[in-house]
Every structure is written in C-alpha cells, then in structure tokens.
Amino acid sequence: MSKAMIAAAALLLCCGVSHAEVNVDINGQRYSYTDNPRLAEVLKPHALQQNWYWSAAALYRTDTQRAEKLRQQLLALATELAQQSDDAQLRDSLALLQAQVNQWQLADRVNMRVDYDAATVVPALNPRFDTGSYRLVLQRRPNTVFVGGAVRREVSVPHLGASDVAAYTASIKMTPGADSEQLAIVQPDGRVIKAGISYFNRSNTEAMPGAQLLVLFTEPMLDQRFSTLNTLLQQLAVHRILP
Amino acid sequence: MKTAIKQLIGGSILLALTGCAGTYHSYLDTLKLAFSSNDDVNLSLQQVKAAPSDLLYVRHGERAVAAMALLRLEAGQHKWVSADNALLIMEQGRVVRTAGFENDLLYVSNTQNDQIRDYKTINPASEWLRLADWQNGEYGYLIKSRFTVQANQSLSFFGQSINTTLITEQLSYDSDSNFIRFDNSWHNSFWFDSASGTLIKSVQQLSPVAEPFEMTYISRIARLLPAVTTGASDE
Incomplete structure (x- = not known):
C-alpha cells in the first residue's frame, strides 16, 4: 500500500x-x-x-497580490487615522502619503x-x-536615492558618497507629524535599516545607491496605529519597483 | 505516509540541487585549495601545467596561500574561484569585485581608465580616480591613485628568475570616512614580465583597512618558463 x-x-x-x-x-x-x-x-x-x-x-x-494587499492595508489605516484626527495638518500629511503610495509600482519581491x-x-x-x-x-549602479514617506513631495536626489544619511536631510521637506529624529532606509538589496539623524542619535549609516529613505510618522505613546502605519510603509517599500 | 512523501520530495530537491555542480569544484576539492586551509599550497611546475584550468595563488592577509581556478573569462573579466566558493573578479589584473569574503567589494567605477591596463603608457603625473562600494555599508568612497615604474625587478619561481617591471600604485582615500581611521593612504604592487608584458604577480589592498591580497599567476608563470624545468615553487 x-x-x-x-x-x-x-x-x-x-x-x-x-x-x-x-x-x-x-x-x-x-x-x-x-x-x-x-x-x-x-x-x-x-x-x-x-x-x-x-x-x-x-x-x-x-x-501574486501580497504587496497590493499591504498597500490597501496601509491606505485604509491612513484613512482611518485621518478621519479620527482633529489635526488638519496631520490629515494633509496622511493624504500626501496616500497619494504617494497610490503611485508606487508594486510587485511581490x-x-x-x-x-x-x-x-x-x-x-x-x-x-x-x-x-x-x-x-x-537589473540595473547599473544607480546614482540617486529616493526620499518618501512623511514628506511634502517624493523626490530623487543624487546619491552622496561616503555620507551618513543625515546628510540628506537638507533635501527633505517633512510634513507635520513626521519623525525628524530617524529615517528608515530600504536598501536596494531589500534590507530595511533604521538610522538616527538627530545630533544625539546619529548612527553613521550610509544609503546604498538606489536606496529609499523613508520619513516615518511620529509614534504617539497612546496610539499604536502610527507604529503600524510606519511598519506597513517600510514593508511596502521593499516591494516597490523604482522608476 | 506523510513521512515517505516528505523523504521523496526531499530527495528530489537534493538531486536537483546537486545536479549542476561545476567540474572546477571537483578539481579544487581534490586539491583542497580553500582559504580555510592551514597550509600553503605549493605545486610543482608539472602539476601547475597539468591543471585543467589556470591557477592563481592567493594569500589573503596572514592566511595560508590558497589556489583559485579560473572559472570564466567573460566580458573582459577574469573570474577566479576558490574551493570554498570565494570569488575574485578582475579586469586586467585589477580586483573590481569580490564575493564570499568578510567585507566584499561590490563595485569599482571608472575601471576603463585604470592605468594598470596599459602599464607601458603610465604617466607618473596623472591620477586615476574611482568610487568603491563595500558590503559592510560604505558606498561611494573616492580612491585616488598615482603610479611609478621600476624596471628590472627580478622574481624567482620554480628555481628560475623572471625579469619584471614593477608598477607601484600609491593610493589614498579622499573621502572622509564615517568610521574612525588612522591611515588613509597605502600602496599596491604589480609585477609584469618584462619580455611579454604579462602580469605575473600583484599585491592589492582594496581599502586602507582591508587585508591585502597577494596574487601570483602561477599558470602564466609556468607558461613563461622553459619546459625543461621541474620542481617546487619558490613562492
């Protein structure tokens, strides 16, 4: 048998x-x-x-649709947070994030x-x-990095050799509600690293050419949903096919 | 039953994984020429000549000398592999990429202007600039090189001397590192057979803090020496 x-x-x-x-x-x-x-x-x-x-x-x-499901989760959470916020500037920030993420070309990495x-x-x-x-x-060595997340406008800026990611902050126009003390780096090889960018928490972390620098949202002590939003944003960026 | 199916699938996967092993692996495994070995490899001239592919002796830092086999020559790059699957990828003798080492060199820019490519045209006044990326998280580090030429440098292999031209490369890291460093300049050496212009040996340190690679092109040397000579390498 x-x-x-x-x-x-x-x-x-x-x-x-x-x-x-x-x-x-x-x-x-x-x-x-x-x-x-x-x-x-x-x-x-x-x-x-x-x-x-x-x-x-x-x-x-x-x-497969894993990345698309993540996108829908993120968009739904951003909508929920905006609807329940009485801070007009924060609502605008969340709307800008949604507009960005809607434009992203995604596939399951x-x-x-x-x-x-x-x-x-x-x-x-x-x-x-x-x-x-x-x-x-497949691509040749990229010469830019992409800055997105809690920013007024997603931009690509020249990659800075031998430079801590804090060097990019001059190019970043953060929106209200942004976490100005750290960035999430999504390296082109798929690794996600958090790096401090304030004078007190700099970690001397470099972005690989072609990396995405994500400005995250400040995470209030009493609302874990912003932490979830930040996590979803980082997870989703891994699945992004950059222009 | 579940266990039987798992074993069957597991066996299929194992067969699939092992089906494509390269022939160079079996050759290098026989010689046990890995960087993890404790003994220097030291082949006779006959053994080198009998090797199924070109061999390169490599001493990495203070480790024993290992041999790497020429895996492929493609797109202008020589790709050398060790028995433990470390890769050195070179353009005209310059290491431009590594894989399988502690901190791999990911990328070197502007390789087409490397003066080592044509050492006979080296101008001591000119510089070669390039960017290097490293696996440990350093990207876009600017390295500047100048070169000097010394003729009539004798090297000995298999009991015979070869007259060489020594190119000394003075390198400096022009980038301010994010990490603490005490010495941002160093030098590399390249020895070319004076008669044929063939690169037969080099010592290359890829960054101020990297361990140097001492590389001897033992198969090229074997082809340069008269056929009558036998015996162990002097290297």
Whole structure:
C-alpha cells in the first residue's frame, strides 16, 4: 500500500514538473520556460550585457497580490487615522502619503540574492524558480536615492558618497507629524535599516545607491496605529519597483 | 505516509540541487585549495601545467596561500574561484569585485581608465580616480591613485628568475570616512614580465583597512618558463 502511494506521489511530482511554466520579464524582455529553471540559467542571457550592480538586482512575483494587499492595508489605516484626527495638518500629511503610495509600482519581491556570479558557484544562491510569473530588474549602479514617506513631495536626489544619511536631510521637506529624529532606509538589496539623524542619535549609516529613505510618522505613546502605519510603509517599500 | 512523501520530495530537491555542480569544484576539492586551509599550497611546475584550468595563488592577509581556478573569462573579466566558493573578479589584473569574503567589494567605477591596463603608457603625473562600494555599508568612497615604474625587478619561481617591471600604485582615500581611521593612504604592487608584458604577480589592498591580497599567476608563470624545468615553487 505504502509503496503504491509513494509511486503515486512520485508520478504527481513528475507531472507537476512536466507541466510547469515559468514566465520571466527581464528588463522588458519576456522569457518562458517549460521546466523550472535555476536563477543562473535565467540570468545568463542578460548577465554580461552590462556591468550590472548586482546589489540592486531584484526579483518580483507578478502573479501574486501580497504587496497590493499591504498597500490597501496601509491606505485604509491612513484613512482611518485621518478621519479620527482633529489635526488638519496631520490629515494633509496622511493624504500626501496616500497619494504617494497610490503611485508606487508594486510587485511581490522575492527575498533572495540575485547575483549571476555567485549563483554560478554557490548552489544555495542558485535556486529553481517555482512555477509562476516573475519580473527581474537589473540595473547599473544607480546614482540617486529616493526620499518618501512623511514628506511634502517624493523626490530623487543624487546619491552622496561616503555620507551618513543625515546628510540628506537638507533635501527633505517633512510634513507635520513626521519623525525628524530617524529615517528608515530600504536598501536596494531589500534590507530595511533604521538610522538616527538627530545630533544625539546619529548612527553613521550610509544609503546604498538606489536606496529609499523613508520619513516615518511620529509614534504617539497612546496610539499604536502610527507604529503600524510606519511598519506597513517600510514593508511596502521593499516591494516597490523604482522608476 | 506523510513521512515517505516528505523523504521523496526531499530527495528530489537534493538531486536537483546537486545536479549542476561545476567540474572546477571537483578539481579544487581534490586539491583542497580553500582559504580555510592551514597550509600553503605549493605545486610543482608539472602539476601547475597539468591543471585543467589556470591557477592563481592567493594569500589573503596572514592566511595560508590558497589556489583559485579560473572559472570564466567573460566580458573582459577574469573570474577566479576558490574551493570554498570565494570569488575574485578582475579586469586586467585589477580586483573590481569580490564575493564570499568578510567585507566584499561590490563595485569599482571608472575601471576603463585604470592605468594598470596599459602599464607601458603610465604617466607618473596623472591620477586615476574611482568610487568603491563595500558590503559592510560604505558606498561611494573616492580612491585616488598615482603610479611609478621600476624596471628590472627580478622574481624567482620554480628555481628560475623572471625579469619584471614593477608598477607601484600609491593610493589614498579622499573621502572622509564615517568610521574612525588612522591611515588613509597605502600602496599596491604589480609585477609584469618584462619580455611579454604579462602580469605575473600583484599585491592589492582594496581599502586602507582591508587585508591585502597577494596574487601570483602561477599558470602564466609556468607558461613563461622553459619546459625543461621541474620542481617546487619558490613562492
């Protein structure tokens, strides 16, 4: 009995592999695979076309809705906070945030390192794609960083070499309710780091070229919802495909 | 039953993972030429010549000398791999990227103007400027280099001398670091075979605080030496 069930499971596994389809959009060029390719195989046609900045290379799922659900959660929470606030300036700040987030191009980022050279030598960095649709974004070293969140207008500013993120504060026009003591940095490799930017809490943290600097909202002691809003904002930014 | 299916799937995944291992891995594993080894690698001239791919001896800091194999030459870059999967990526002998080390070099800009690419045209008055990014959180650090040339520097390998031209690179970190540093200048060395112009050895420190890489192109050297010589390396 158990042998027969194992055989059936093996057949199911084989059928699954034979009907697998993986679609990948790499910088606008589309590829289809009837098997489940490994990362290095998918990257190979593009890997040598440019001197890619692999730290900023990112893989997204385009047939799932996790990021979009996060966006809706964030927008709903911002609406709720605005409706229950009697501070007109804070309501405006939340509306500006919603307008920004509505403009973001999102897809579900796959949490993995994308590096052709490493994938060709380290098996663990060369996983197989699950069946599904993907977008792979490769870029040369970016020369800007993006500033968003509790700001009057989202902007991209030149990346500052060898500089603490506090050096960017001159470019930032924060809105009322913004936390002026720290920034969240979403590095292009997907890491999120909080960095102090006040004279008393500077942490000497640098933004990678192509990073997003997020101005968060001040978190009142008695209202945890702003903390949730900040968390959602950071989580959502990881899934953003930058212009 | 659940356990059986899990084992079956687990076995399938394992087979899938191991199916694509590169042949260089088996070769390097045989030689045990990893940075984690305690002993310097020291191959005979015959062993070097018999190697299935070009070999590079590398001493990283105070560690034992390891050998790396030439994985690929593509897009103008030599990609060297160790048995423990560390990667050194070079353009014309310059390390432009590392992977698998403690603090990897992610990026170097302006490599096309590196004067090491054509050492015979080096002008001591000119500078090479580039930006470097580091995995430990340092991005866009400006490095300035000047070069000097010394002819007739003799190096010995496998009991024979090779006449070389030594290029000394004086480097300085022009960026104010976010971290405390006491010395922002250092030097690198590149030895070129005087007859052929082939780079046969270099010592490169990638930042003021990084451990230097001493790299000997042992396969190139083996090709430069007369075929009659045998014996252990002097390196």
